[in-house]
Each structure stands twice: as structure tokens, then as C-alpha cells.
Amino acid sequence: MPDTAAQLKAARLWKASKHRMNYCMEAGKIFYANHQTPATGITGQTSWVGTTPTFLIYGTNVASRGVLKRMTLSQSGTVAGGAISIVIAVDSRSRFDAGGTAIVPVNANINYSNASGYTFLYNATALAATATVRYIQEITIAASVGSVFALDFTEAYEENGIPFAAAGTTIGAYTGSLLVYTSAATTGPTWKSSFEYIED
DSSP: OOOOHHHHHHHHHHHHHHHHHHHHHHTTOEEEEEOSSTTOOEEOBSSOOTTOOSEEEEEEEESSOEEEEEEEEEEOSSOOSSSEEEEEEEESSOOEEEEEEEEOOEESSTTSOOOOSSEEEEEEEEOOOOTTOEEEEEEEEOOOTTOEEEEEOEEEEEETTEEEEEEOOEEOSEEEEEEEEEEOSSSOOEEEEEEEEEEO
């Protein structure tokens, strides 16, 4: 049976997405931000407060955009004190205020430097939100050690019959922040985390 129009379109979009990711990999544009010490957990908060994100990604005067492709959070350590709230926000300025522990990004292509224009921190204090802040995800998940929460922001689209590939959730170029808040009552959730992003 011949492929349907929808199947052919899906195949075109898949090829566009694959081509785009291959280009970014070859050009040294893909980075991973995981804790540099394996088996180290990162503990979230016990309530949502706009100035205390679990993860803060920001750039100041960066010439390229920071485009988040994937985010994976795996529950580990002590079970959280109840249902876990996850909130993701983007803002148009650097929200970094003080403190936090650095997560050092690494380039996915071993032939390129690990130097990234964006800074990753966990448990930093953030500045107050601007008027342009956007809360793009709000999710509640059950507390269960070993369970994995993953978001894939990669998408492909077609315009005037021409396939394009894109990865959603963009900060910058120049200045911007992405904040990930995780919290559970009484006992904050503990995570093993992985972020994959493109500098483009």
C-alpha cells in the first residue's frame, strides 16, 4: 500500500530534524550539562519560590542562542515528601543573583572545546522575575525513587512545503535565563539530572 500524505510528511520532517542535529553535532554546537561527579544527587526545594530555582541556566552578552533540546530528571536518594511540582520558566535577562553550585557543560563533539557561553548552576539564588517571564511548563509527578521525568523539546515543522527542524525553548541570543523549579512538601526531591542544549 502506498504511503499516505501524512506518512510522507512525517518522513520529510524526520529527515529535516536528523539533518539539523547532525549539522549541530559536526559543528560542535551541542552541549550536555550533567553533574561532573557521577552518582551525585541534586536536591530541590520544599516549596515554590520564584527566586529559588533548583536549576538555573543563564547567559549574559552571549552571541548565540541557547536552545534546550532535552531535559531528564531521575529521582534518587531520599524519597520526596509528597507529590513533586516541576515548573519551567524562561526570562529575558540574567536572573542570577548569588550562590549556587556550578555544573560544567561539555561539548558532545570531542574535537571541540567545552567552552560554553551559558552558565549552569543548581540551587542558586535568582533575581526577581521580569515582566517578560514566561512559565512554559507546570507538571506534578508522583514521588518515587527510580522514576524518570523527561521532556523532549525537539520538533520539526513544515512551511510552504519545505521541512525545517527546530528545538523549542530558546534563551538569548545575548541575554536570557531558563529556570527549572522542583519542589515537594517537607522533603525536597533529589535528582540525577541531564540537560542537552544547542548553542546556535
